[in-house]
Amino acid sequence: MQERSSVAELAGILRTELNRYSPGEKLPSSRALVDRYRVSPVTVSRALAALRAEGLVVTRPGAGAFRAARPRAAEAPRPGDTSWQEVALSVETSGESVPRSVDASGVLMTLAVPPPGALELHGGYLHPSLQPERALAAALARAGRRPGAWDRPPIDGLSELRAWFAAEIGGRAGALAPSEVLITAGGQSALTTALRALAPPGAPVLVESPTYPGALAAARAFGLRPVPVPVDADGVRTDLLEQALRATGARVFLCQPLFQNPTGAVLSAERRREVLRVAREAGAFVIEDDFARRLAHEDAGPLPATLAADDPDGVVVHVCSLTKVTSASLRVGALAARGPALERLRAIQVVDSFFVPRPLQEAALELVGSPAWPRHLRTVAAELRARREALATGVRRDLPELALRHVPPGGFHLWLRLPDGADEAALTAAALRAGVSVAPGRPYFCAEPPAPHLRLGFASAAGAGELAEGLRRLRLACDEVLR
Ligand SMILES: Cc1ncc(COP(=O)(O)O)c(C=O)c1O
Numbered sequence: 001m002q003e004r005s006s007v008a009e010l011a012g013i014l015r016t017e018l019n020r021y022s023p024g025e026k027l028p029s030s031r032a033l034v035d036r037y038r039v040s041p042v043t044v045s046r047a048l049a050a051l052r053a054e055g056l057v058v059t060r061p062g063a064g065a066f067r068a069a070r071p072r073a074a075e076a077p078r079p080g081d082t083s084w085q086e087v088a089l090s091v092e093t094s095g096e097s098v099p100r101s102v103d104a105s106g107v108l109m110t111l112a113v114p115p116p117g118a119l120e121l122h123g124g125y126l127h128p129s130l131q132p133e134r135a136l137a138a139a140l141a142r143a144g145r146r147p148g149a150w151d152r153p154p155i156d157g158l159s160e161l162r163a164w165f166a167a168e169i170g171g172r173a174g175a176l177a178p179s180e181v182l183i184t185a186g187g188q189s190a191l192t193t194a195l196r197a198l199a200p201p202g203a204p205v206l207v208e209s210p211t212y213p214g215a216l217a218a219a220r221a222f223g224l225r226p227v228p229v230p231v232d233a234d235g236v237r238t239d240l241l242e243q244a245l246r247a248t249g250a251r252v253f254l255c256q257p258l259f260q261n262p263t264g265a266v267l268s269a270e271r272r273r274e275v276l277r278v279a280r281e282a283g284a285f286v287i288e289d290d291f292a293r294r295l296a297h298e299d300a301g302p303l304p305a306t307l308a309a310d311d312p313d314g315v316v317v318h319v320c321s322l323t324k325v326t327s328a329s330l331r332v333g334a335l336a337a338r339g340p341a342l343e344r345l346r347a348i349q350v351v352d353s354f355f356v357p358r359p360l361q362e363a364a365l366e367l368v369g370s371p372a373w374p375r376h377l378r379t380v381a382a383e384l385r386a387r388r389e390a391l392a393t394g395v396r397r398d399l400p401e402l403a404l405r406h407v408p409p410g411g412f413h414l415w416l417r418l419p420d421g422a423d424e425a426a427l428t429a430a431a432l433r434a435g436v437s438v439a440p441g442r443p444y445f446c447a448e449p450p451a452p453h454l455r456l457g458f459a460s461a462a463g464a465g466e467l468a469e470g471l472r473r474l475r476l477a478c479d480e481v482l483r
Pocket residue numbers: 110124185186187188189191212214256261289291320321322323324328333
């Protein structure tokens with residue numbers, strides 16, 4: 001975050017200073033800029049790259065940076081008339097009832113960057129200080145030197161990477177073969193592929209309530225109709241799941257059995273069996289979104305196996321990803337399935353995007369095979385536990401009107417129940433004015449929410465200091481809105 005703002009700042013300064021140089025004149029060396037503005041060489045090179053992209057500066061390898069001889073003339077763009085697109089994008093040419101507009105807000109919410117100065121307690125990825133930046137850089141460098149790194153990868157993914165995911169998903173018993181795994185561009189892509197593969201447009205799909213808004217957005221984008229099934233502290237209510245399968249005839253249930261987003265719930269052993277039983281009896285698939293397995297906190301204890309490991313019959317289509325425990329940009333994940341469903345998934349993926357870029361797959365493989373990997377997982381587990389404790393303690397002490405009913409031993413979030421009648425939107429807006437961004441509960445429900453909620457994240461803040469300050473600012477917002 002800091003790096004990004006210092007790049008913009010330095011580019012702004014250099015843009016103004018360029019007037020002091022005549023066209024073609026050499027600018028101070030990178031080292032001189034580093035010394036003069038007390039920034040890192042990376043900041044200097046990114047700021048120069050920004051000016052180069054604007055046509056204000058040219059760089060010559062070995063010679064340095066120069067003011068561009070003739071700054072690109074600003075062309076006055078002809079004002080176009082795009083109103084015809086409103087008709088073209090919406091007109092129905094067939095009897096299909098699938099809405100053509102796509103609401104991306106559920107996904108954009110996950111990716112939103114808070115305004116300058118605001119603390120981020122809404123994010124769904126690790127703060128840069130928790131990302132394995134060095135190990136990632138080293139993995140990427142090693143990957144780049146691998147023979148054939150820029151060749152086309154096998155369509156389904158690198159075989160060693162598929163084998164690694166198969167072992168992770170199938171567990172010690174080896175319940176899954178590498179040939180049953182496809183490499184995907186992260187979890188979101190795997191989810192969208194699975195939803196499209198398993199249900200036709202217009203079909204109902206059962207989802208946990210509350211659930212990840214990005215999954216709701218993906219389902220709706222394909223014309224699927226999400227139907228909510230409530231979650232409690234033991235995961236999805238399987239009695240209601242069975243009823244919903246019967247009532248809707250749905251053939252897909254989207255489930256997060258481990259550290260569910262947003263509640264943090266873990267599906268109990270008894271309900272795991274029930275989910276598989278009722279799905280099997282209904283002839284329905286279970287999409288298992290196992291996004292948080294590597295986000296178990298230090299005190300989580302042994303984790304349950306994946307649902308996929310207990311399912312030889314191809315009921316479960318498993319989704320997982322490396323982004324959450326590394327960086328949102330390491331967009332490498334996996335889909336695991338058995339039977340004809342695997343063929344359907346494979347076909348959709350290759351038609352949509354061919355394959356995941358090989359250098360990224362090679363880098364992922366380098367990373368998970370390096371000695372830094374287990375160290376990183378241990379660091380994340382310890383840090384997440386410490387941050388969760390700091391946030392939970394702070395909430396209970398300073399925000400007693402926000403009910404924290406469950407403190408999950410995994411994942412990134414606390415799910416807080418607001419007092420009846422509280423205005424979530426007003427509270428999140430007031431929080432932002434006070435300088436902290438938090439997520440309202442509404443987007444996590446696909447139908448009417450039973451109560452107002454707030455989701456607070458502890459992984460996207462810089463540390464305990466920021467969490468404490470974030471809570472202080474949230475207190476101000478609560479004083480303004482809840483009293
Ligand atoms: C529950 C859940 N599943 C899947 C994803 C997708 O993550 P990615 O595409 O980065 O793997 C997210 C991201 O927030 C999530 O919260």
